[in-house]
Amino acid sequence: MKSKISIVKIGGNIIDDPYALKTFISDFAKIKHPKILIHGGGKIANRLNEELGIKTVMNEGRRITSAKNLDTVIMVYAGLINKRIVSALQGQECNAIGLSGADANCIQASKRSVHPVDFGWVGDVKSINQSTINLFLREGITPVFCAISHDGNGQLLNTNADTIASEIAISMSNDYDTELIYCFEKSGVLQNVNDDDSIIQKINTKKYLELKTKRIINKGMLPKMENCFHALNNNVSKVIIGNSSVINNDEKCSILTL
Amino acid sequence: MKSKISIVKIGGNIIDDPYALKTFISDFAKIKHPKILIHGGGKIANRLNEELGIKTVMNEGRRITSAKNLDTVIMVYAGLINKRIVSALQGQECNAIGLSGADANCIQASKRSVHPVDFGWVGDVKSINQSTINLFLREGITPVFCAISHDGNGQLLNTNADTIASEIAISMSNDYDTELIYCFEKSGVLQNVNDDDSIIQKINTKKYLELKTKRIINKGMLPKMENCFHALNNNVSKVIIGNSSVINNDEKCSILTL
Numbered sequence: 001m002k003s004k005i006s007i008v009k010i011g012g013n014i015i016d017d018p019y020a021l022k023t024f025i026s027d028f029a030k031i032k033h034p035k036i037l038i039h040g041g042g043k044i045a046n047r048l049n050e051e052l053g054i055k056t057v058m059n060e061g062r063r064i065t066s067a068k069n070l071d072t073v074i075m076v077y078a079g080l081i082n083k084r085i086v087s088a089l090q091g092q093e094c095n096a097i098g099l100s101g102a103d104a105n106c107i108q109a110s111k112r113s114v115h116p117v118d119f120g121w122v123g124d125v126k127s128i129n130q131s132t133i134n135l136f137l138r139e140g141i142t143p144v145f146c147a148i149s150h151d152g153n154g155q156l157l158n159t160n161a162d163t164i165a166s167e168i169a170i171s172m173s174n175d176y177d178t179e180l181i182y183c184f185e186k187s188g189v190l191q192n193v194n195d196d197d198s199i200i201q202k203i204n205t206k207k208y209l210e211l212k213t214k215r216i217i218n219k220g221m222l223p224k225m226e227n228c229f230h231a232l233n234n235n236v237s238k239v240i241i242g243n244s245s246v247i248n249n250d251e252k253c254s255i256l257t258l
Numbered sequence: 259m260k261s262k263i264s265i266v267k268i269g270g271n272i273i274d275d276p277y278a279l280k281t282f283i284s285d286f287a288k289i290k291h292p293k294i295l296i297h298g299g300g301k302i303a304n305r306l307n308e309e310l311g312i313k314t315v316m317n318e319g320r321r322i323t324s325a326k327n328l329d330t331v332i333m334v335y336a337g338l339i340n341k342r343i344v345s346a347l348q349g350q351e352c353n354a355i356g357l358s359g360a361d362a363n364c365i366q367a368s369k370r371s372v373h374p375v376d377f378g379w380v381g382d383v384k385s386i387n388q389s390t391i392n393l394f395l396r397e398g399i400t401p402v403f404c405a406i407s408h409d410g411n412g413q414l415l416n417t418n419a420d421t422i423a424s425e426i427a428i429s430m431s432n433d434y435d436t437e438l439i440y441c442f443e444k445s446g447v448l449q450n451v452n453d454d455d456s457i458i459q460k461i462n463t464k465k466y467l468e469l470k471t472k473r474i475i476n477k478g479m480l481p482k483m484e485n486c487f488h489a490l491n492n493n494v495s496k497v498i499i500g501n502s503s504v505i506n507n508d509e510k511c512s513i514l515t516l
Contacts, residue, residue, distance in 0.1 A: 052309055071338060079337020080329060083406065083414055087360040091412030097362040098336075102345040104355040104399050132397075139393060141362050148341065154349030156341055 005034045005137075005176035006247070009165035013185040014244050015042035015081055024183070024244045025085065029092035031247065034137045034176065036168060037096075037144045039085060040161040045076040061220065065120035065158040073158050074100075077146040086144055096142045101149030102156060104132045107164060109149035109157050123149045123157025125164060128171035166227040166236075173235035180231050181240045181247060182224065188242045188254035189225075191216060199242075203256045205229065225256075232258050263292045263395070263434035264505070267423035270300035271443040272502050273339055282441070282502045283343065287350035289505065292395045292434065294426060295354075295402045297343060298419040303334040319478065323378035323416040331416050332358075335404040344402050354400045359407030360414060362390045365422060367407035367415050381407045381415025383422060386429035424485040424494075431493035438489050439498045439505060440482065446500045446512035447483075449474060461514045463487065483514075490516050 008028060014020045028037060049056050049072050057064040065073065082098040089096035101107025109123030136143050145168070147161035162182065169180040188199035189211075203211070208229060211217045217225055228239040240246055242253025266286060272278045286295060307314050307330050315322040323331065340356040347354035359365025367381030394401050403426070405419035420440065427438040446457035447469075461469070466487060469475045475483055486497040498504055500511025 074341050075333035075337040077337075078341050079333040079335075083332050083336050083358050083360055086358070087408045087414045088412045090360055090363055090408060090410060095363055096360075098358070098360070100341050100344070100356070102341055102348055102354075102356070104394075105348055105353055132399075135393075135397060136362075139390075141390075150345045150348060152348060154346045156345045 002175065002177040003033065004179065005036070005172055006031055006179045006181060007036045007038070007165055007169040007172065008181045008183065008247060009038040009040070009161060010183045010244065011040045011161070011185070012042035014183060015039060016044070020244055021085075022088070024247075025088045026092055027244070027248050029089055029094035035142055036133070036137075036172070037085070037142070038147070038161055038165040038168065039077075039081060039144070040147060041073060041077050041081065044080065045073050048072050048076055059117050059119070062119065063122075063158070064118070065122050067121065070121040070156065070158060074148055074156055078148050082144060082146045089142065089144065094142055095140055096144045097136060098144045098146070100146055100156070101159065101164075105129050105150075105152070106132060106143075106145070107149040107159070107167075108152050109159055111151060111155070111157060121155070121157055123151065123159045125149065125159060125167045128167055130171045130174065133168070133172070134175060162224055162227045166231040169231050169236045170234040173237070178236045179238045179240065180228070180236050181242075182228070183242065183244045183246060184224075186243065187252050189217065189221065199252060200254055203254055205232075205258055208256075228256050232256060260433065260435040261291065262437065263294070263430050264289055264437050264439060265294045265296070265423055265427040265430065266439045266441065266505060267296040267298070267419060268441045268502065269298045269419070269443070272441060273297060273300035274302070278502055279343075280346070282505075283346045284350055285502075285506050287347055287352035293400055294391070294395075294430070295343070295400070296405070296419055296423040296426065297335075297339060297402070298405060299331060299335050299339065302338065303331050306330050306334055317375050317377070320377065321380075321416070322376070323380050325379065328379040328414065328416060332406055332414055336406050340402060340404045347400065347402065352400055353398055354402045355394060356402045356404070358404055358414070359417065359422075363387050363408075363410070364390060364401075364403070365407040365417070365425075366410050367417055369409060369413070369415060379413070379415055381409065381417045383407065383417060383425045386425055388429045388432065391426070391430070392433060420482055420485045424489040427489050427494045428492040431495070436494045437496045437498065438486070438494050439500075440486070441500065441502045441504060442482075444501065445510050447475065447479065457510060458512055461512055463490075463516055466514075486514050490514060 191198040449456040
């Protein structure tokens with residue numbers, strides 16, 4: 001039987017709230033089996049851009065990454081947020097290592113085509129360096145990834161953190177029984193977006209298609225759900241969507257399986 | 259016989275000059291034996307502080323690291339500069355990994371006492387995690403360190419890059435025949451500070467004391483030379499001081515031995 005691994009992705013709601021982040025880090029550090037953390041960026045990059053007079057340009061909710069914007073996200077994601085998380089985990093006796101995709105060539109990506117929309121220095125994941133990530137895990141080292149990848153030719157690229165999490169989960173499922181956990185601002189996939197108690201607890205492929213048809217899952221949730229089922233269709237055993245407490249208690253969350 | 263390792267430290271004159279940095283990276287990538295890079299910060303952190311309206315306060319040439327200043331140096335050193343160097347090395351087929359001292363607990367430091375001068379969030383190196391650095395090297399991974407350490411209790415600390423380089427060199431000398439190379443703006447230790455051709459090519463302990471007595475070595479060079487002889491007195495075989503071309507050609511530089 002394969003041993004268990006948890007791939008956990010946290011978003012801005014945790015990163016932007018010092019108390020929530022502290023609680024999360026303490027909970028995450030306590031996970032006894034192998035684990036990997038992927039973090040998004042939160043609002044700090046936008047705030048830094050504002051202070052520097054750099055425009056944050058969005059297209060349908062997605063950031064257009066100009067050269068100056070790329071420098072900002074490298075500083076904030078790979079620098080400030082990543083190292084704060086790593087040092088805090090070290091303080092909780094979790095031997096973390098902070099990584100961008102360039103480090104030890106962990107995540108290679110291709111710059112996205114400029115058609116139909118030029119998103120700038122944005123990359124789509126091409127390959128995960130499973131053997132090096134595995135080496136860290138075998139040595140008891142916990143990888144903490146920011147959402148920066150590279151093209152292998154010297155160019156850093158801004159990359160979607162949800163996608164990085166699902167691609168890492170898929171890659172690790174060769175060797176591990178893999179659980180992918182998305183922590184975000186809501187308690188799960190909701191029947192009624194305004195009622196945090198209306199969690200749909202179990203979602204399989206059939207239920208997912210039904211929820212899509214009824215437009216209960218739409219807008220921002222659609223790409224997240226696509227990532228989830230992409231992972232499930234590629235050997236990831238289980239996907240959990242919930243708030244930051246799910247890594248301790250999976251009673252109040254959505255559990256996705258095939 | 260122990261196999262050879264080169265520990266190379268680069269300063270602001272290389273980091274702040276895109277052409278010099280590109281040339282250096284190409285030369286460094288070509289070193290065939292195990293190698294470690296340590297980089298300082300250059301002027302980018304000061305420039306970012308200026309743009310953000312954060313004061314850069316110095317005391318006798320050394321930065322006082324306020325909390326805001328620490329955030330800036332983490333963003334610039336561990337983020338922008340470190341990841342730019344790592345991705346550029348990856349582009350030259352050198353499998354680099356960027357590290358702060360918090361990552362995999364590589365460098366622990368103690369916050370410096372506030373007496374006689376309160377330098378703020380500055381740390382003095384306490385221990386180097388030789389076994390993890392060795393693990394990377396055995397796997398053909400080249401560590402690239404920025405000058406940020408941690409205290410093991412969740413606090414990141416700004417640390418002198420020259421000292422990190424000498425402490426890493428000392429630590430690696432248990433397993434390797436270790437050469438420590440300081441690349442800076444001049445061609446070596448100069449007899450006449452205004453004449454870049456007046457390189458003192460060979461310096462041993464006796465010569466060093468003589469140069470100190472004659473005040474040929476003074477001011478900024480003194481702490482650098484103290485680091486060098488500290489390393490030599492702790493099993494490092496050779497220290498080289500020169501400009502960025504020394505990693506290819508050690509004819510025009512100063513070579514320090516006991």
